[in-house]
Amino acid sequence: MAKKLGTQTVVLDTQPVIIGSAAIVGKKEGEGPLARYFDDIIEDEYAGEKTFEAAESRFMLNAYNKALEKSGKSASDIDFILSGDLLNQCTAASYAFRDVSIPYFGLFGACSTMSESLVLASMLIDSGAASNVVCAVSSHFCSAERQFRFPLEYGSQRTPTSQWTVTGAGAVILSKEGQGPRITCVTPGKIVDEGIKDSNNMGAAMAPAAADTIMAHLKDTGRTVDEYDMILTGDLGSFGSQMLVELLKRNGIDTKDKHHDCGTMIFDLNRQDVVCGGSGCACSATVLSSYIMERFRNNQLKRILFVATGALLSPTRIKQGETIPSIAHGVCIEA
Amino acid sequence: MSKTLSKFEYQELVEKKAPGSRTVRNVLAAFVTGGAICSVGQIIMMIAENYGADKETAAAITSISMIFLGAFLTAVNIYDNISKFGRAGALVPITGFSNSIVSPAMEYKKEGYIMGVGAQMFLIAGPVLVYGIFASVIAGLVYFIWKQVI
Numbered sequence: 176m177a178k179k180l181g182t183q184t185v186v187l188d189t190q191p192v193i194i195g196s197a198a199i200v201g202k203k204e205g206e207g208p209l210a211r212y213f214d215d216i217i218e219d220e221y222a223g224e225k226t227f228e229a230a231e232s233r234f235m236l237n238a239y240n241k242a243l244e245k246s247g248k249s250a251s252d253i254d255f256i257l258s259g260d261l262l263n264q265c266t267a268a269s270y271a272f273r274d275v276s277i278p279y280f281g282l283f284g285a286c287s288t289m290s291e292s293l294v295l296a297s298m299l300i301d302s303g304a305a306s307n308v309v310c311a312v313s314s315h316f317c318s319a320e321r322q323f324r325f326p327l328e329y330g331s332q333r334t335p336t337s338q339w340t341v342t343g344a345g346a347v348i349l350s351k352e353g354q355g356p357r358i359t360c361v362t363p364g365k366i367v368d369e370g371i372k373d374s375n376n377m378g379a380a381m382a383p384a385a386a387d388t389i390m391a392h393l394k395d396t397g398r399t400v401d402e403y404d405m406i407l408t409g410d411l412g413s414f415g416s417q418m419l420v421e422l423l424k425r426n427g428i429d430t431k432d433k434h435h436d437c438g439t440m441i442f443d444l445n446r447q448d449v450v451c452g453g454s455g456c457a458c459s460a461t462v463l464s465s466y467i468m469e470r471f472r473n474n475q476l477k478r479i480l481f482v483a484t485g486a487l488l489s490p491t492r493i494k495q496g497e498t499i500p501s502i503a504h505g506v507c508i509e510a
Numbered sequence: 511m512s513k514t515l516s517k518f519e520y521q522e523l524v525e526k527k528a529p530g531s532r533t534v535r536n537v538l539a540a541f542v543t544g545g546a547i548c549s550v551g552q553i554i555m556m557i558a559e560n561y562g563a564d565k566e567t568a569a570a571i572t573s574i575s576m577i578f579l580g581a582f583l584t585a586v587n588i589y590d591n592i593s594k595f596g597r598a599g600a601l602v603p604i605t606g607f608s609n610s611i612v613s614p615a616m617e618y619k620k621e622g623y624i625m626g627v628g629a630q631m632f633l634i635a636g637p638v639l640v641y642g643i644f645a646s647v648i649a650g651l652v653y654f655i656w657k658q659v660i
Contacts, residue, residue: 226620326617328584329634330593330600330609335529369520379524414528421523425514 177301181395184505186360191300191308193508194353195246196464199238201316201342204453204461207442212465213343214241220317220342228262228270231315234344234457235260235271239311242346242464246353253277253348254305257296259288260313260456261340262322267313277309286381286410287364287485288312289345289460290504294361296349297506306351313344314455323374323490336376338412339449341441345460356471362392362505366487370498374488377499378415378438378451381484384501385411386422388482392505393428400433404476407467408503409459409483410438412451437462437483459483471510481506536597543596547603551576573604580608585616610634 178186197214205216215237222230222237235258243250256275259282260267272279284291292310299305317327319340325331349358367387371380385408393399400406411419416436423430437459438452463481470476484503493499515523554575558568583589589609593600600606614633618626632639 321617325634326613328587328590328609328616329613330590330606332593332597332601335531370517371521371524376524376528379528383520417527418524421527422515422520 177298180360181391183365183391184360184362184395185298187297187301187358189301189303189351190357190359191297191349191351192353192357193347193355193468194307194350195242195244195248195348195355196346196468197238197241197245198345198461198465199234199241199343200457200461201234203316203339203447204341204343204441207447209441209462209466212469213461214238214465220315227315227317227321228266231260231262231267231313231318231344232271234315234342235267235311235313235346236275238313238344238346238464239271239275239309242309242311242348246348246350248307248348248350250275250277252307253309254307255280255296255299256309256311257282257292258309258311259283259292261285261319267315267318268311271311271313284483284502284504285485285487286314286454286456286458287483287502287504288456289347289409289463290481290483290506291485293347293349293358293481293506294363294504297358297361300349300351308349309346310349311344311346312456312460314340314342314457316340316342316455319455333450334373334375335450336373336378336412336414337450338377338410338438338452338454339442339447340455341410341453341458341461343457343461345457345462345464347460347464356468356508356510358506359509360396360507362388362395362507364388364391364503364505366500366502368498368500372493372496372498374486374490374493374499376414377454377486377488377501378410378412379418380486380488380499381501381503382411382415382418382422385415385419385482385484385503386426388503388505389423389480390426390428392480392507396507400428400430403433403478403480405479406430406434407459407463407479407481408434408436408438409485410452410454411436411484412438412454413444414451415484440466471508474510476510478507478509481508539595540597540599542599543592544599544603547576547600547605550579551603576604577608580605581612584609584612589613607635607638610638
């Protein structure tokens with residue numbers, strides 16, 4: 176059985192194994208520095224569907240099918256699907272899995288949903304309630320723009336701290352046994368709101384949540400940054416990352432060269448016109464399920480702390496003058 | 511969060527460290543782009559006058575042509591790129607107004623002609639119209655009262 180460690184970390188007894196993972200991305204991500212690690216690059220932003228929302232579900236379903244295929248499991252082996260996205264009512268996920276016929280939980284943790292699903296799936300497996308669980312998330316630049324910002328063809332202006340929503344989906348198959356990296360402990364995050372109001376500066380809004388979870392994880396486990404090969408945040412972007420490093424430094428934690436952010440890895444910030452980098456559920460999910468898993472396979476990574484970050488805002492609350500509550504969940508993955 | 515920084519101190523830190531807009535570049539690009547759009551309008555006006563249109567008709571022809579150009583360039587996915595370069599220089603002229611109405615009309619066609627195009631078309635332009643008309647009514651009233659007094 177799992178054991179609570181310190182204030183918010185849970186050490187897993189049955190360490191769930193990542194037996195398969197897949198990342199499907201769009202054209203722009205396919206032109207980025209991690210292109211060769213992705214399982215598939217779909218150039219058509221509609222992915223053969225009629226709407227961007229349906230396209231996002233298509234990305235999700237393709238990632239799920241690919242991950243399942245790579246894990247060697249079949250749909251009948253899967254006990255639960257834990258899935259989420261950015262769209263209202265999490266419809267990219269629910270429409271993607273409506274014909275799959277597997278018990279399903281829809282999650283909303285904004286861009287932190289990948290680590291939220293891994294945290295919950297790990298606990299489900301450790302409790303004995305499940306043997307195989309699918310964690311899948313998606314985001315789509317076009318569906319996110321129309322829900323959160325402006326019509327695509329409108330000449331809206333991007334501010335110097337804005338980020339670019341990643342088009343794609345990532346899926347991970349967790350199993351109680353098998354070959355692959357294991358999840359050894361998880362640190363669910365608290366909601367942190369440091370009063371940032373600018374929805375075009377989500378990196379700065381989320382950085383305190385990431386710092387909070389990282390500090391809690393290190394304190395609970397009694398470890399130092401040196402004991403990790405990588406502290407991998409989800410989508411803080413270049414400015415949010417700068418704020419995270421600064422916050423940790425002020426709390427006596429030197430991240431040295433250990434901190435990396437999926438938002439700055441998935442795009443070439445100088446070349447791809449994404450301002451501060453990528454964002455969206457798929458940002459951390461696709462980087463984790465492709466490039467990071469590949470590095471585990473090549474024995475280049477032994478232990479990482481994966482901390483996907485989410486800004487839990489809605490356009491309505493922002494228009495009402497509210498600030499941005501944020502969250503970050505920590506997942507410790509070991510070879 | 512960390513006990514070393516208060517909320518207020520964090521917000522100040524973010525403000526201080528956040529990268530700023532490239533004001534000089536943006537102002538220059540807006541000047542050039544806005545100027546270019548107005549020059550096109552001026553050329554259309556001069557052509558119309560050359561063909562014998564009076565001043566009022568020529569102005570109407572110019573407005574109609576510029577609105578069409580804005581709509582056309584939006585439809586062929588070009589206007590957003592002009593805006594990205596030209597910033598306010600592309601948003602302020604009448605072509606930008608046209609872009610703000612055509613782009614949601616295109617975007618929301620998927621939700622149907624009534625609840626999509628019809629309901630969402632003035633998503634961006636709506637506030638401009640509401641307060642533009644409101645301001646013109648006020649101006650009209652002031653003018654009317656002024657006339658009575660004089």
